[in-house]
Amino acid sequence: MPQPEVRRSIKRSAVSDQQRRRELALLRQTQQRSDSQNRARRLASSVFTLSSSSSSDLILPDKGILTRAADSEEHEAHLDESVAPARELNVVQASKLKGREARQWFARQLMLPEWMIDIPPKLDRDWYVFARPAGNRCFVVSSNGTTISRLRNGSVLHHFPSSLPNGSRTRDSSGPASSYCVLDCIFHEPDQTYYVIDMVCWRDYSLYDCTAEFRFFWLNSKLAESGACNSPSTYHRYRFSVVPIYDCNQAGLHAAYSTSMPYTKDGLLFFNKHAHYQTGNTPLALVWKDNFCSQYFLDTDSQGLVPTQQQVVLEMQEDGKLTTSDDPPVEFGSLEVDFIQKSEFRAGNLLRFAIKDESVRVVDGKLEIGDLQFISKSNRARAFADSYSKVFFQYAARHSPLKIEDIAASILPNLPDDSPIVDVEMGS
């Protein structure tokens, strides 16, 4: 006969701390699971308002089956605001995202300059020029007492305290606790400095819809005030710095190109003064390089060597077409069905190809590639295919590069203001 269970004495605590630890761990996990899933959901609900139409294809590639973003935008208007939850996902909300969702979101937030394959008109009047520091482009967000920098593919580079608005947990930080800022930077390894090349938000003030002229003015006046340009300290792990930005006249171009900078240069960046900050590829910001001002004039392969044949990274579409990252995408060829099936590539995969020089032609200023030779799948860290302008620039770089003299020539001081500039045809 079993003895009835002995009753627990009132003097023995009924609390088992081990059981409590288990339960609290479980509670924490449940909460965090729910947070993760909610993040996935909130992102979902805000996809169409936070990104330009170009990114919708990245999010919903399967057009036959899934809602197009364009459709959703229309329908959104029908939804009662009181029923539908807030769909706006601003940078602060996005900075609470984690992992893959965060990477996907942030990968789409940078303005990506096209490569300069011809010289825009009125360079001296409408454009800025500056020497691009060598390093990784980053999207830096300070909010909620911390600062996070993310690379072009959206992955986190650093998570650190800084003197940017609300970028660390210092008690004396001025401004409201909810304040935040967003900067477009290049992290320069040798001196561990973030060079700020654009300012997107500052103390809650959005600069997306401001001209570059205004943004640079704001950047130059505000960044230093915050103390972000000071030397590193406990609550400010990395130094921030502005780069000298010049009007793209003869003197400015010369200064950007020839003057020695506190950082290693990697080409020149040209920004149209009137352009707003636009996410994704834009022709209103341009990058140009040559061997003098960049170690990375010609693209290198995974070993860091310049391959004998030019290589390109293209995105495979549903139907096997190989396209650039532009919007709309530019097609450079397609894969055969057999090859796709054998290789198990899927739509959206980024693939690396070599180009036979003799198969490339420029027709009416457009680049056409006759023969793509498959090399491999691209590095997983990569978020986007090459842009058309990059492929073109790299092709030109190997054959008849656009030289600094050409650019300088287009901005001769005596050039009448409104005379059209003759496009410099590459490879012609």
Add this chain to the structure above:
Amino acid sequence: MAMEITQILLAAQSADGQIRTVAEENLKQFQQQNLPLFIHSLSTELSSEHKPPESRRLAGLILKNSLDAKDAARREELTQSWVSMDPSIKSQVKESLLLTLASLVSEARHTSCQVIAKVASIEIPRREWQELIVKLLNNMTQPDSPAPLKQATLEALGYVCEEISPQDLEQEQVNAVLTAVVQGMNQMEHSSEVRLAAVKALYNALDFAQANFENETERNFIMKVVCETAMAKEPEIRQASLECLVSIASTYYGYLEPYMQTLFNLTSNAVRGDQEPIALQAIEFWSSICDEEIQIQEESEEEDTGSSPHSNFINQALPVLVPLMLETLLKQEEDQDQEDGVWNLSMAGGTCLGLIARTVGDTIVPLVMPFVESNITKDDWRCREAATFAFGSILEGPSVKKLAPLVHSGLEFLLNAMKDHSSHVKDTTAWTLGRIFEFLHSASSEYSVLTAANLPRIIAVLLESIRDAPNVAEKVCGAIYFLAQGYEGGDSSSSLLTPYLGDIVTALLSTADRADTSNPRLRSSAYETLNELVRCSNLRETSSMVAQLLLEIMNRLSKTLELQIVSSDDREKQSDLQALLCGVLQVIIQKLSNSDETSSIINQYADQMMILFLQVFACRSSTVHEEAMLALGALAYATGPQFAKYMQEFYKYLEMGLQNFEEYQVCSISVGVVGDICRALDDKILPYCDGIVSQLLKNLSDPVLHRSVKPPIFSCFGDIALAIGEHFEKYIPYVIPMLQGAADHCSELSPDDDDMQEYGNQLRRGIFEAYSGILQGFKSSKAALMVPHANRLLKFIEAVVSDKFRDEEVTKAAVAVLGDLADALGPNTKVLLKDHTFHVELLGECIQSDNDQLKETAVWTQGMIQRVLVS
């Protein structure tokens, strides 16, 4: 045809180890080669009166073990081999067993009873061996049945009732069994052995007696006989009868009214005058009545209707019951504080008094206070201890308003009593202080007994007394535990306790190091109190102290790795200490990761901690240290992506944890840690997913794994899917059928069983979370893969929604997965959502809910569905 196995059975009990091993090996081979013959031979041996009692006893034991095992899978296997055995062998075996009941050798009879019950447990639920009950009852009614046969028969009836459940017997059979048993208790006719066997059989048969208790005549008869045997001259019979009364108190509470006066007289006589084991059962009777009434009160507070009737037995008996219990408090044992879990009259009485206080609330206070006041200053330590114990026992139940003034005026007295000459008094005083802090101290309550004025004095007394004898120190740790707890969640700007934390931590650390006791309880109390201190501390004021503590604990943990391990006892001690230290680390990690500012401290020491955890894991070869696993999960979440660098080293231990079916808690925790790692690493977990997912699938298919681990495994699939997104595609062919199978299983669970209901809810939630993770993970690129499964998922959601037993968490998960479906699959779900309109009502209901999270989820889901419906 039975084999002659007497010599082997005797050899298997030989003092010579070698002979024994050979014999055991022989028996094992025999069993494997020819199970029917083996079983037949054993039963023949057991029933042969001319064989030695030793071989008969072992034969019976092996027979029993051939029918039953602790392990569920093994038991099922044994059941199947019996069921499929040749019927003629089975009936010979059963015949032999029944024959043995008449043996003159008591050991053979006893063993046979046990085996009969095991066979019955297999056959009676299958509606086989229906003649068993009749045959047993015949033994009772045959006029010439010898007493030993009757005794064995009653014993067998009791064991059979213990093994089967009420629905396995027809009411007629139950009636016959009860009649035989109750008649067996009749003292006129039977020897004391028969009567004792009858009372013990009744104890097991009580669950079958529902219909008989509903019938007044039969109930009266049963109660009359039980009350008579409770006053029998044989103490064993009195004790067994009181055990029956305790069981009746909880099973048939609603029928006791007419007997309460008798039962009070009977039990109070036993408490006052009978031997201790019997007096303890008498107290237990009243504790059980309290349990019932507390449960009825809780039920009626939870829901307005449907609670069982309340007979207020405790309230009615209060004026006589309370003095009865107070008397027992004076019957302490000299060394009662030195032993773990000591159970004597004083402990049982104090425990019952505590339950009475919880049952009746304020009305107990005036009945106890005079006892407290008159005894607390007496010279005899027993009086002082009993007074304090009485006071401490009634602190839960009465209102804070009623107790607070008493505590206020008595607090200084209690603090002084921590210097009493008697260690017993100090022990109980420290415990009482702990109870005061537990029930009457909360930073947010208006009646809190702790104030800025008395806190310094309290802390000073506690820190002095923690150096007292180990048992006193342990109670002081408990008091500090609740002291800290009361300050949790108070005014967030500052905690009154903060200025004292440094001294308290130091005191607790040196208490954990005390060498003047071999009892491990003090050490674990000290560390666990440290945990509570960390949990409840105000992080803004204490982050640097917690960081210092982190270093100290890491240092202590690293020292455990240098301990000399010679014996398994050493290993166990090392492991226990590591468990405590890993527990503290877990709590610290979790605390510090609550804020960005302090989480950098964890990152700073993450490498060192991880190395320590890996070393702790390496201390054991076959099992994984549960506490280290828990701590590691917290660390993974706190460190985020940088945890990736530890994965290669850690993975083997994770796998070991996932494979640990025996300690299902470890398995369950390991599953939870997979979730933590998913959230920390995102798709960096990909290289490990094949191994993890295949192990999880293996676990789900394994019948041995404790069922409580299964719902977390489903949730874990969701975690993995969310982390690796489209890469989850290759697991879909395996995971989806598992989810669908489990969904089907949910509808098969019995709704009558509370445990099953609870399990069903957990399972449903796990399944929904899995689908949610997969849908959200696939949303951006692979959503089409889920289109074929959408209809079935929607049907499952509908089925769950229509289940009235679903709890709110299940509802929330159902609503969320509905939104995920619409979100991920978009217009593909349009037709489905138009066909299944249950969501309209469900969401309407949830949007009205008071639960903000549920409401928010429902609003979101409604938005997602509307988006699809207008597309």
